[in-house]
Amino acid sequence: MDPAAALPLLLRQRGMAAPRAGAGAPRLRGRCGDVPPPGGAAPGAFPVGRPIARARLGSRPRRAAIGNEETMTPEIAQDPPSKSIASIGMGRIVDRSETAAEAGLPCVVEFRNVSKTYNAGRRNAFTAIENINFRVRDLPGHGELVCVLGPSGCGKSTILRLIAGLPPQHPPTTGEVLVGGAPVLRPGADRGMVFQDYTSFDHRTVLENITFGLECMGVDRRRRRELGYEWIEHVGLDPKHDALKYPHELSGGMRQRVAIARSLILRPRIILMDEPFGALDPQTRMNMQDLLLSLWRESEATIFFVTHSIEEAVFLADRIYIMSKAPGTILRELWVEPSDRPARQMQGDPRFLETVNYVRNLITQLELEGRIAEGTT
Structure with a gap:
């Protein structure tokens, strides 16, 4: 589904009137009625209201160290092969496990053995994702920023649209997608989406x-x-x-600022961002990354952010899911130390570059292991 069609569906499923296209014209012309959505916002949605005070850059909540830590240099050979969850500091990798306190928190989003096959039962059937499992907890006082990183066609966008409840990705072929502990049935006011394509x-x-x-x-x-x-x-x-x-x-960066504002003004609990900065030039892209972190720190929302850029994922994320090629599976879950400086400064820091190189080498190793397992190399 293209973004121009998805936005009206999101609004219509929230109980809002969808925008209509002008007669014979491909351009969208938004029109709404005056009736609020029945029952108000979905459970867990923030109240609509004015922006709260801007947070200071560097005030991103830091996680306490969890479990035993072992400092290592960022070499692939030193990554413990038996661990599927790791935590990256600037220039180091640390094993991480969930605390009992975290395990007792409810989940914002949970995938249980989720697979999605398009055209199932036909000759042109295509499995986008397979056996996806993860939990993102509802942390008190702030949400996580989760980046989904992987090659084109690996099902990253499928994951976002399953969370959003958008067809044809929704519903999953097998498994269950839960938001706030309840199965996703349709789009809701507790989820906002920002696309790569301009949707104004x-x-x-x-x-x-x-x-x-x-x-x-x-x-x-x-x-x-x-x-x-x-x-x-x-x-x-x-x-x-x-x-x-x-x-x-407007320029491309300005259009994406409008798209972000249109989503955040409704104060959703979950923000889904599908390569929103992919079409921007490097300078504008870094400006938008800084803006996103600033707004996210204020919002307390959980963000799922799809990207191809390792640098972008390392700069933005609390957690990174590394995806395999299609059918997409989660190869590795990484925890990233929060960024405490603007993108231009961070992305020139030797420790930041070490972390980026570690992730790049890890992806190369995981891809090689996958080819060996398939017998293609």
Whole structure:
């Protein structure tokens, strides 16, 4: 499903009116009724409201060390082969296990033996993911930022869309996807999604695009404008000069700022980001990475972030899932030390580069082991 079609479905499943296309025109023109979604937001969703105070860069919550730690140099040969879960510090790898306290926390998202096969039973059947299992806990006071890293076609986006409840990826062929302890049946207000492709409505201004979800929820015009202008500024745009611009007047980075604001203004519990910075130039991409971390620290949401970039995953993530080629499985789960400086500084730090090289070498080793197991090398 393309992003332009997915956004109306997300809103419609939330009990909101979907945007309609103009007659004979491919451009989307958003329209909403004034009736709020029945029953309000889904359980676990944050209340809609103004942005909270901006967090200081470097205030990312740090995890306490868990279990026994053994400092190592970042060489592949030194990675304990029997461990499937590891924790990376800057230039080191540390074994990690879940504490009893963490094990007692509820899960934000859980996959139980999930597989997805398209066109099942037909000659052109294709298995995107196979036997995926993981748990992301609902940590008190802050959510995790989980990066899904792997080659093209390995099922990274399928995982996101299964969490979102978007067809045709949803439902899974086998297994169960749970959000907040309940099976995912459809899209919900507790999950927001940001796509790589630009999904703004062409005939709506920046302000109208950002406040589209609020309009569909029946929030009055004055309140929508107030929150919209606050979020325009919050994502680094100029309320005075950018609010009344149309998407064709914006750069790629500005469009993605609008998309992020449109998602976060609804305060979802889970934010799903499908390579949102993949089409941006390196400078803009680093700016957006810094912005995302700043907004995430404020939101307390759990973020699932799909990327091809090892540097991006190491900079952003608390946890990285390394995926195999299709049918995608989780080859390794890595815990990453939080970044405490802007992207430009971190990505030039020798310890950061050691960690990136470790992950790159690990992926190479895992791919080689996979080919050996298949007898193709």
